[in-house]
Amino acid sequence: MARKYSVVSLFAGCGGLDLGFTGGFKFLDKKYPKRNFELNWANDVDQSACITFQKNFNHDIVCGDIRRILDGQHIPSLFDQSLPSTIDVVLGGFPCQDFSHAGKRRGLNSQRGNLYQSMAEVIKRTKPLIFIAENVKGLLTMNDGEAVKTIISDFEKLDYHVKFELLLAANFGVPQMRERVIIVGTKKGVLPPFEYPKPKLTRNNWVNLKSAIGDLEYSKEGEISNHFWSKAKKNKGQGNTTVSATKPGPTMRTEHHGNIEYHWNGKRRLSAREAARIQSFPDNFVFYPSTSSAYKQIGNAVPPVLGWHIATAVQTFLNKYHRQPNVQTPKAAIYR
Numbered sequence: 001m002a003r004k005y006s007v008v009s010l011f012a013g014c015g016g017l018d019l020g021f022t023g024g025f026k027f028l029d030k031k032y033p034k035r036n037f038e039l040n041w042a043n044d045v046d047q048s049a050c051i052t053f054q055k056n057f058n059h060d061i062v063c064g065d066i067r068r069i070l071d072g073q074h075i076p077s078l079f080d081q082s083l084p085s086t087i088d089v090v091l092g093g094f095p096c097q098d099f100s101h102a103g104k105r106r107g108l109n110s111q112r113g114n115l116y117q118s119m120a121e122v123i124k125r126t127k128p129l130i131f132i133a134e135n136v137k138g139l140l141t142m143n144d145g146e147a148v149k150t151i152i153s154d155f156e157k158l159d160y161h162v163k164f165e166l167l168l169a170a171n172f173g174v175p176q177m178r179e180r181v182i183i184v185g186t187k188k189g190v191l192p193p194f195e196y197p198k199p200k201l202t203r204n205n206w207v208n209l210k211s212a213i214g215d216l217e218y219s220k221e222g223e224i225s226n227h228f229w230s231k232a233k234k235n236k237g238q239g240n241t242t243v244s245a246t247k248p249g250p251t252m253r254t255e256h257h258g259n260i261e262y263h264w265n266g267k268r269r270l271s272a273r274e275a276a277r278i279q280s281f282p283d284n285f286v287f288y289p290s291t292s293s294a295y296k297q298i299g300n301a302v303p304p305v306l307g308w309h310i311a312t313a314v315q316t317f318l319n320k321y322h323r324q325p326n327v328q329t330p331k332a333a334i335y336r
Contacts, residue, residue: 002036005318008078008126009042010066010092010119014052014287014297016279017091017134018042020307021314022057025282027305028212030173035311036319040087041078043069048293049300056285066118070125079125087126089314092119093134093302116151123158129191129322130314131155133183134302137166140181152183160185161193167306170248171199174280174303175212178251182310191321197313209264210245213274217265224283228291229271232258242266249278254299258292272298280305 009018019025024034042061044050050063062069062076069075078087094116116133123131133155139148148164155162162185169178184194201207221228234240239259243249250261252275260269270278272287272294280303287294 002319004036004038005088005129005315006040006086007037007089007091008040008087008122008128010090010122011094011115012042012044012053012061012091013046013049013093013300015042015057016281016301016304017093017132017307017310018053018057019281019285019304020302020309021089021091021311023308023311025285025304027173027280027282028207032305032308035308035315037089037311037315041076046297046300048289049297051288052286052297055288066115066122070118070121079122081125085127087128088130088318090119090123090126090128090131091133092116092122092131093300094119117154120154120158123155123160123185127187129187129318130194131160131185132310132314133185135181135183137179137181140166148181155183155185158185159188161188161191163193163196165196167196167310168199169280169303169306170203170206171201172197172303172306172309173200173207174278174305175207175209175248176251176278176280176303177248178303178306180302180306184314186317190323191317195313195317197309200309206248208246209243209249209278212249213270213277214245216271216274216277217263221271224273225286226276226291226294227271227273229274230258230260230269230291230295232269234262235259243270252279252299254296256295256299260295275299279303 012018021035021037023032025032039059043066045065047063050061053061152162164181164183166179167182169176186194219227239256239261242262243264245264262269272291275298279298279301287297
């Protein structure tokens with residue numbers, strides 16, 4: 001029987017990366033089988049996202065600021081360094097708006113920009129085999145590249161091999177031109193540097209929006225869950241473009257204040273369900289409690305299909321290289 005790997009999920013949001021790691025969902029008539037990861041503990045600060053997470057995963061999520069949780073008097077036992085660690089994987093899409101080209105790009109000069117340090121503290125306390133962090137492409141250019149160097153250096157100080165790659169979601173079957181930095185750390189002395197998943201598609205066979213959301217074009221508003229759309233009038237600025245039916249969608253953004261892109265028919269804006277499809281969420285994944293909140297949660301998420309491919313690579317990697325504690329590791333297999 002395949003080993004199950006225990007997971008701590010930080011900055012979980014509505015659970016896009018968690019859905020990718022647990023697997024067992026269907027998107028555009030394709031099955032994404034279960035992966036060998038079990039959610040142990042999850043956290044996010046956004047109450048609406050926590051409600052969505054709990055209802056879809058039927059799993060508790062601690063809603064609150066991770067900094068206060070780590071500094072509190074009654075911290076979870078899994079963060080107690082005096083106890084043996086039971087965590088194999090730490091996930092964390094630490095807040096990215098301050099690194100985004102669309103934002104003010106305050107980066108490490110802001111409190112949110114420094115939240116990666118809370119993830120580093122969790123890694124320090126739980127000593128996982130591997131951690132996976134996700135962020136926007138803008139992280140690579142912030143402070144002329146110094147921001148990502150600082151983050152990598154701080155993670156490496158915890159005794160991990162740390163690598164990063166920029167992955168395009170469209171190359172993995174997501175109908176969206178979303179680029180994200182994926183940072184992976186593997187425990188030195190136990191594992192070698194991580195082996196990233198290879199692209200599954202090329203621009204010649206990317207999934208276009210007609211394939212992804214075409215069936216919803218004439219569906220009545222509210223006919224399926226979250227199929228409601230912003231009524232914001234068209235104006236100048238971001239989010240007032242019209243998507244193309246023959247191409248993948250643009251990046252679904254978190255903060256658009258109702259200015260989500262227009263449907264290719266020009267009659268309305270994209271619905272929250274269409275945005276969720278563009279993010280590769282299955283239709284049975286329901287967002288609470290409102291359309292505006294759904295848009296935000298969807299824009300914040302890691303596309304589950306991209307997460308599934310990352311999870312598959314992590315599972316393959318751990319199965320290949322990790323030796324069980326009761327098995328003596330040959331010297332040649334000790335990774336420095």
